[in-house]
Amino acid sequence: xxxxxxSHVLLVDDETAFTKVLxxxxxxxxxxxxxxxxxxxxxxxxxxxxxxxIVLDVRMPGLSGVDALPRIRAVCPRAPVILLTGHATLDDxxxxxxxxxxxxxxxxxxxxxxxxxxxxxxxxxxxxxLHAGDILxxxxxCLVTAPSWSVGQTLGALEHWSEDTVVLLMExxxxxxxxxxxxxxxxxxxxxWPTLWRDPVASVCCAPSWVDAHCTLVETAAQVALxxxxxxxxxxxxxxxxxxxxxxxAAVRWGWGRGA
Numbered sequence: 214x215x216x217x218x219x220s221h222v223l224l225v226d227d228e229t230a231f232t233k234v235l236x237x238x239x240x241x242x243x244x245x246x247x248x249x250x251x252x253x254x255x256x257x258x259x260x261x262x263x264x265x266x267i268v269l270d271v272r273m274p275g276l277s278g279v280d281a282l283p284r285i286r287a288v289c290p291r292a293p294v295i296l297l298t299g300h301a302t303l304d305d306x307x308x309x310x311x312x313x314x315x316x317x318x319x320x321x322x323x324x325x326x327x328x329x330x331x332x333x334x335x336x337x338x339x340x341x342x343l344h345a346g347d348i349l350x351x352x353x354x355c356l357v358t359a360p361s362w363s364v365g366q367t368l369g370a371l372e373h374w375s376e377d378t379v380v381l382l383m384e385x386x387x388x389x390x391x392x393x394x395x396x397x398x399x400x401x402x403x404x405x406w407p408t409l410w411r412d413p414v415a416s417v418c419c420a421p422s423w424v425d426a427h428c429t430l431v432e433t434a435a436q437v438a439l440x441x442x443x444x445x446x447x448x449x450x451x452x453x454x455x456x457x458x459x460x461x462x463a464a465v466r467w468g469w470g471r472g473a
Contacts, residue, residue: 220335221262224248225255225278226270226297235268238324244331252281259289266334268327270320271298279309286313291342293334297322345433346426348463349445349453355379358414360389364400365410367392379442379454382418388451390418391442426452434460 222244226232229250236246247264249255251273267285271278278296285294293315309317315334318327356378358367367380380392397417400409422440424433426447433455436443442456 219243219245220265220331221245221247222331223255223258223262223264223267223292225250225252225267225273225281227251227273228270235324235327239328239331242328252276252278252285255281256284256288259285259292263289264292265338266315266331267292267294268331269294269296271296279312282309282312282314291338293338295327295330295334339430343430343463344426345424345428345430345445345455346447346452348430348459349426349455350379350459351453352381352451355381355454357381357383360384360413360415362414363410364412364414364417367414368410377458379456380414380418381451381454382415386450388421388444390415391421391444391454393417393419393441395441424455430460430463 220243222239224232224235224239224246225248226235227250229248232248232250236248239246247258247262249258252269253276255267255269267289269278269281269285276284278298282294282296294313296309296314296317297320298317299320315337316330318330356367356370356374358370358380360382362382371378371380381388382390382392392414396419400412400417404412419441421444422436423444423446424436426445428436428445433443437455437457437460442454444454445452
């Protein structure tokens with residue numbers, strides 16, 4: 214199994230001693246860290262590197278964290294920002310969240326709380342930034358059958374594929390259905406085997422549910438939860454399919470839904 218990439222955290226704080234200690238704590242928790250001693254230095258860094266999360270101190274010489282927040286969001290809109298402050302009021306915190314901050318934590322902050330919020334920020338960001346097109350199984354990796362095929366013919370063809378192969382029922386390049394394990398189980402329980410063997414494969418397929426390739430992973434996961442395997446469209450045609458196995462693989466590969 215491919216090792217999941219470690220999350221990158223940018224620490225922006227003029228207190229270098231604090232930053233060094235925090236960096237060691239976070240690296241021990243599995244993160245990769247970079248640091249900037251001012252908001253201006255952070256903005257320059259973000260022109261070259263896009264971290265997974267930004268931890269931004271509010272009180273710094275020059276540009277404050279609150280004033281820097283909209284500029285940072287403009288340069289790096291996908292990275293969640295967690296503000297650290299020892300002086301912010303509830304109004305300040307509300308304004309920061311309105312400007313796009315993921316959270317506002319009081320400084321000094323319990324490192325366990327910060328680590329938890331960092332992991333939640335990474336999870337939210339990765340789920341938001343991944344799209345259906347990033348994790349689909351291409352059509353050429355599926356078993357394509359015709360409406361004229363029988364269940365027996367399809368099962369015979371599946372013997373040469375892996376057990377998690379998706380079966381697509383297509384006619385004139387148009388998707389007609391997707392093999393449905395639930396319908397297959399019901400068919401096994403309700404029909405004599407010789408009859409089922411000769412029945413059309415369409416009898417154990419479901420009508421396809423579609424998502425666009427640009428659909429977010431969160432939106433796609435909701436459709437998979439409702440329909441099982443869903444078809445992914447791109448430029449008006451079938452690009453591939455996504456099912457529960459692909460979502461689980463995405464969670465492991467990109468760390469969506471767990472850990473750093």
